[in-house]
Amino acid sequence: MQLIACPWCGPREEIEFSYGGQAAVAYPADPASLSDEQWARFVFFRDNPKGPFAERWVHSAGCRRWFGAVRDTRTYEFLSVGPLSATTARTSVLPEATP
Amino acid sequence: MTHAGTTAPTTAPTPPGADLPEHQESLWRSAEPKRSYDVVIVGGGGHGLATAHYLAKLGITNVAVLEKGWLAGGNMARNTTLIRSNYLWDESAGIYEHALKLWEGLEEDLGYPILFSQRGVLNLAHTEQDVRDSVRRVEANKLNGIDAEWLDPDEVAKVCPIVNVSGDIRYPVQGATFQARAGIAKHDYVAWGFARRASEAGIDIIENCEVTGFVADGDRVTGVRTTRGDIAAGTVALCAAGHTSVLLDMLGVPAPLQSHPLQALVSELLEPVHPTIVMSNAVHVYVSQAHKGELVMGAGVDTYNGYGQRGAFHIIERQMAAAVELFPVFARAHLLRSWAGVVDVTPDASPIVGATPYENVFLNCGWGTGGFKATPGLGWAFADTVAHGRPHPLVAPFGLDRFVTGALVDEHGAAAVAH
Ligand SMILES: Cc1cc2nc3c(=O)[nH]c(=O)nc-3n(C[C@H](O)[C@H](O)[C@H](O)COP(=O)(O)OP(=O)(O)OC[C@H]3O[C@@H](n4cnc5c(N)ncnc54)[C@H](O)[C@@H]3O)c2cc1C
Ligand SMILES: [Zn+2]
Numbered sequence: 001m002q003l004i005a006c007p008w009c010g011p012r013e014e015i016e017f018s019y020g021g022q023a024a025v026a027y028p029a030d031p032a033s034l035s036d037e038q039w040a041r042f043v044f045f046r047d048n049p050k051g052p053f054a055e056r057w058v059h060s061a062g063c064r065r066w067f068g069a070v071r072d073t074r075t076y077e078f079l080s081v082g083p084l085s086a087t088t089a090r091t092s093v094l095p096e097a098t099p
Numbered sequence: 100m101t102h103a104g105t106t107a108p109t110t111a112p113t114p115p116g117a118d119l120p121e122h123q124e125s126l127w128r129s130a131e132p133k134r135s136y137d138v139v140i141v142g143g144g145g146h147g148l149a150t151a152h153y154l155a156k157l158g159i160t161n162v163a164v165l166e167k168g169w170l171a172g173g174n175m176a177r178n179t180t181l182i183r184s185n186y187l188w189d190e191s192a193g194i195y196e197h198a199l200k201l202w203e204g205l206e207e208d209l210g211y212p213i214l215f216s217q218r219g220v221l222n223l224a225h226t227e228q229d230v231r232d233s234v235r236r237v238e239a240n241k242l243n244g245i246d247a248e249w250l251d252p253d254e255v256a257k258v259c260p261i262v263n264v265s266g267d268i269r270y271p272v273q274g275a276t277f278q279a280r281a282g283i284a285k286h287d288y289v290a291w292g293f294a295r296r297a298s299e300a301g302i303d304i305i306e307n308c309e310v311t312g313f314v315a316d317g318d319r320v321t322g323v324r325t326t327r328g329d330i331a332a333g334t335v336a337l338c339a340a341g342h343t344s345v346l347l348d349m350l351g352v353p354a355p356l357q358s359h360p361l362q363a364l365v366s367e368l369l370e371p372v373h374p375t376i377v378m379s380n381a382v383h384v385y386v387s388q389a390h391k392g393e394l395v396m397g398a399g400v401d402t403y404n405g406y407g408q409r410g411a412f413h414i415i416e417r418q419m420a421a422a423v424e425l426f427p428v429f430a431r432a433h434l435l436r437s438w439a440g441v442v443d444v445t446p447d448a449s450p451i452v453g454a455t456p457y458e459n460v461f462l463n464c465g466w467g468t469g470g471f472k473a474t475p476g477l478g479w480a481f482a483d484t485v486a487h488g489r490p491h492p493l494v495a496p497f498g499l500d501r502f503v504t505g506a507l508v509d510e511h512g513a514a515a516v517a518h
């Protein structure tokens with residue numbers, strides 16, 4: 001089984017993690033002003049590269065924190081992991097950080 | 100046998116194996132690419148080959164099927180070959196039932212054995228909500244003229260005696276839908292049968308020919324760039340399944356596709372024990388028994404995007420656990436091999452077929468985990484679409500524009516795990 005390096009817990013088995021899809025899909029700043037095409041783009045369309053892909057993952061069965069990763073979709077190798085920067089967070093999906 | 104000291108035979112000794120039947124002639128011509136075609140089909144899987152076959156029936160034969168690897172080496176010869184038409188919505192019923200009717204006459208049409216076996220499919224229900232959804236789907240199927248029945252657990256056991264219908268499993272079987280006309284076929288034979296017919300009609304099937312780019316002129320594409328040179332095209336038909344996004348990125352056309360690994364596995368060869376197909380979305384496995392005797396099993400996609408034609412082992416482990424729960428008799432069967440394909444998944448679990456922003460480029464993709472069953476129906480309707488330059492009514496509901504209009508064909512209920 002593949003090991004994934006959680007930025008907070010270190011390497012753990014793949015089954016502890018859940019996939020969050022493409023990173024850095026920002027919620028529209030002014031939703032009411034979007035055309036139908038723009039809404040469709042935001043709701044349904046995501047990149048699907050064959051190669052390195054910037055993604056969100058969550059360590060569901062561990063620290064339960066989200067993080068960012070760049071993973072090669074050809075080999076499934078994680079090229080880098082790190083915290084999700086504020087700009088890559090998708091506010092509609094990410095849980096609030098409660099103390 | 101000659102022995103030392105006896106007279107040697109007068110005829111020359113024959114090489115070993117000379118008594119075996121002649122190796123079968125190639126089923127299709129391996130063509131050199133010409134510099135120009137009326138129609139270039141990208142992708143030599145089932146859909147590309149079926150489209151070629153039905154184009155030939157429309158009298159269009161200046162056609163090339165370009166395949167980057169070997170014929171049917173994508174998902175076509177990796178799928179678990181389930182064929183059924185018991186989808187929920189009218190749009191899906193239209194295309195899948197048309198396909199099933201074509202399957203029923205395909206062996207004759209192709210003049211080639213495809214081992215189509217209509218052994219029926221049970222879609223198990225394990226919760227009250229499953230039961231309500233299933234009964235609704237049965238009634239929807241009947242309204243669309245599709246054979247469908249609701250069976251209670253005892254009737255399920257009559258159709259398939261090895262399913263555990265007792266109450267002592269984690270998710271007891273509450274009943275099942277049954278489509279008797281559903282079945283399986285031999286996927287590689289299907290591909291070869293289509294290739295043979297298309298090739299006989301004069302269509303060029305070109306393997307080891309990867310499309311690496313497009314030559315565009317305004318809103319038309321005039322040709323494709325390939326690893327075997329540039330090829331001019333009157334019309335381009337994309338049938339690249341899991342690799343469609345790679346091609347659309349070259350064209351700058353966005354589409355809501357995510358490519359995922361989808362795995363399947365077979366057991367060793369066993370005596371016939373399993374007379375039908377059983378699918379369970381809730382327990383997350385489906386099983387049939389192939390003609391030779393292997394149990395063929397699959398489940399859902401690996402959750403992350405991937406183009407690797409392989410998946411994670413825990414997925415296989417879970418689907419075998421589910422299978423043993425439903426079929427205690429499988430507990431001692433051995434896994435023979437597992438493999439994966441790359442499937443192109445859409446937000447509503449329905450395909451994307453039809454026009455693109457380029458007036459002479461037509462798109463066929465997004466069949467995800469369930470496009471094998473559609474092969475003849477899609478080929479038939481897509482050939483008509485390409486020939487007439489507009490979507491055939493059977494595929495018209497599946498245009499790319501539905502993600503903007505909101506007219507989705509949400510088949511998650513019928514298709515999420517189901518294939
Ligand atoms: C494990 C598994 C189980 C499945 N089980 C079922 C099932 O039981 N029932 C069912 O209905 N469906 C099933 N499916 C889905 C089904 O196999 C697919 O929906 C269907 O095969 C897709 O159409 P195709 O045959 O044309 O695809 P493919 O066979 O994948 O054909 C696409 C072809 O395009 C080629 N290609 C890609 N890019 C290029 C390029 N740039 N240049 C040239 N060629 C290119 C590829 O090499 C490939 O051969 C399953 C799939 C998998 C992986
Ligand atoms: Zn962690």
